[in-house]
Amino acid sequence: MQPDSKNGHREAMSQHFPASDTVKEEQEVAEMGPPEGSAPMTSTVITIPRETPHRDHVLWSLFSTLFLNWCCLGFVAFAYSVRARDRKMVGDIIGAQSYASTAKCLNIWALVLGLLLTITLIAVFATVSAVNFRLYFRI
Template sequence: MNRTFQTFVSGAHTGVPPTYEMLKEEHEVSVLGAPQSSAPVTTTVINIHSETSVPDHIVWSLFNTLFMNWCCLGFVAFAYSVKSRDRKMVGDVTGAQSYASTAKCLNIWALVLGLFLSTGFIVLMGFTCLTLYQIIVKAMQDGRGYF
């Protein structure tokens, strides 16, 4: 410890024994020293809006209602999206977030299920058309002309 630090510590705490935290903090202050520039200190103000944006997923729900409405999941998601929008208009952010989360989950399930079932339907129709074509070709080759 240097000589200026000893006088700084002994002068700051007369009559009170210094603790380790006080000594460490004062040592850091004495090592860093005072600010080198005398420029005025500038402050920055950050405005935090109390309103949080809650997505209600109403467009996604409407799309799923119109195009991917397997098992009525799109319609149910649309109902929850409308409930979320109503809660947001009233000012109930927690309720709006809850309904929006449910609508998002239902939209994901409706989209995934819709894609799988639509793809499966297209593949099934492709195999059906191919099978019918093979039956017709075989009937024509056998001489059965009733097709």
């Protein structure tokens, strides 16, 4: 049985679709916004300082202590590096920078002296070996 009139058609459609009044009420509720008495929406901004980590030169000092420890400069540099790391962990940035710069300076001196003394020892050893070779074979 099919409805012939417009009223019959509306009655058949009302069973499948909600009435237009209900749709309008739903739209009005959705447009109302937050309920009264609620706190306004706020946002929190967290700023993280872009501070570069200060180097404490512990690995360089350890290398200087183990391999280039002429005049104990590597060991003293290692002690200053550990102090710089301790100051950094406590939060004393200025103290950490001071100890780290001293450790860096000592590491540079240990490296330069270590290289110069090593090159000097190699040159002396080569010269003595060449002289002994000539004397032995009477060249």
